[in-house]
Amino acid sequence: xxxxxxxxxxxxxxxxxxxxxxxxxxxxSLSSExxxxxxxxxxxxxxxxxxxxxxxxxxxxxxxxxxxxLVAPKIGRLYCIDPSVxxxxxxRKNLSQCQNCExxxxxxxxxxxxxxxxxxxxxxxxxxxxxxxxxxxRSCVEKLKSGAPFLLYMYYAFDNKPWWxxxxxxxxxxxxxxxxxxxxxxxxxxxxxxxxLIYLPLARFSLGLEKLGxxxxxIPLSSxxxxxxxxxxxxxxDRFGTRLEQRFTKAQIxxxxxxxxxxKIIFDDSEPGWVALxxxx
Numbered sequence: 001x002x003x004x005x006x007x008x009x010x011x012x013x014x015x016x017x018x019x020x021x022x023x024x025x026x027x028x029s030l031s032s033e034x035x036x037x038x039x040x041x042x043x044x045x046x047x048x049x050x051x052x053x054x055x056x057x058x059x060x061x062x063x064x065x066x067x068x069x070l071v072a073p074k075i076g077r078l079y080c081i082d083p084s085v086x087x088x089x090x091x092r093k094n095l096s097q098c099q100n101c102e103x104x105x106x107x108x109x110x111x112x113x114x115x116x117x118x119x120x121x122x123x124x125x126x127x128x129x130x131x132x133x134x135x136x137x138r139s140c141v142e143k144l145k146s147g148a149p150f151l152l153y154m155y156y157a158f159d160n161k162p163w164w165x166x167x168x169x170x171x172x173x174x175x176x177x178x179x180x181x182x183x184x185x186x187x188x189x190x191x192x193x194x195x196x197l198i199y200l201p202l203a204r205f206s207l208g209l210e211k212l213g214x215x216x217x218x219i220p221l222s223s224x225x226x227x228x229x230x231x232x233x234x235x236x237x238d239r240f241g242t243r244l245e246q247r248f249t250k251a252q253i254x255x256x257x258x259x260x261x262x263x264k265i266i267f268d269d270s271e272p273g274w275v276a277l278x279x280x281x
Contacts (some may be wrong), residue, residue, distance in 0.1 A: 008109040023088045056117065058078075066094070082105065083108075155245060157252075191240045195233045250267060
């Protein structure tokens with residue numbers, strides 16, 4: 001079943017760019033090792049043991065369905081929600097073996113489900129790409145039952161990194177601003193050159209230093225040191241191909257979650273940075 005609710009708090013150009021991204025990288029070549037590693041990084045603090053039997057969950061901004069593929073077997077029903085037709089088509093293909101997934105074409109403010117009906121939800125790498133992230137969190141929380149957990153990841157502002165790290169990021173922002181405004185074939189091509197000439201060398205350099213016993217946490221792109229090139233290529237397009245990107249400090253993320261009706265908030269301070277878990281009041 002597919003429904004369409006696309007009004008409010010979405011950027012149509014961003015939605016289109018992610019549809020193009022997931023068509024280019026439909027995750028069919030994602031290695032099971034990389035997929036599981038990323039899943040464990042994001043879901044390490046998620047309380048699976050607290051979910052009811054046959055739990056109903058929300059995958060907000062499901063994209064290619066790479067998280068849903070590992071979540072669906074653990075629960076009763078999963079609503080895969082995305083404002084991109086192209087993304088949902090990719091997700092539907094990737095999740096063809098998961099009979100408990102339902103696909104909904106909707107923006108975050110117009111999810112066509114009753115309030116207080118879901119046992120859990122997650123939005124990973126999604127809400128920093130919409131105009132009003134806090135309002136988006138609030139819209140998600142409205143759909144949760146009281147006490148239900150909500151897992152959130154938004155791009156962090158490198159507030160746990162040294163000053164020079166943040167300056168490198170600011171320089172890269174100029175590149176993103178320019179590249180993200182190119183036609184998709186050019187965005188794709190430039191991002192893949194960046195993946196090959198910048199991401200991959202720094203990732204492998206960090207891996208080499210790690211093997212020598214060096215702490216590599218402050219080396220840019222060190223989080224990719226164990227990843228295969230396909231994952232690196234995907235994230236390079238994600239990073240440089242998206243026009244709207246917002247970043248937040250740990251304190252700002254906590255404040256937005258609390259303002260949206262979440263409590264008992266905890267953070268995973270390891271990579272990818274400021275994954276947060278809260279429970280609906």
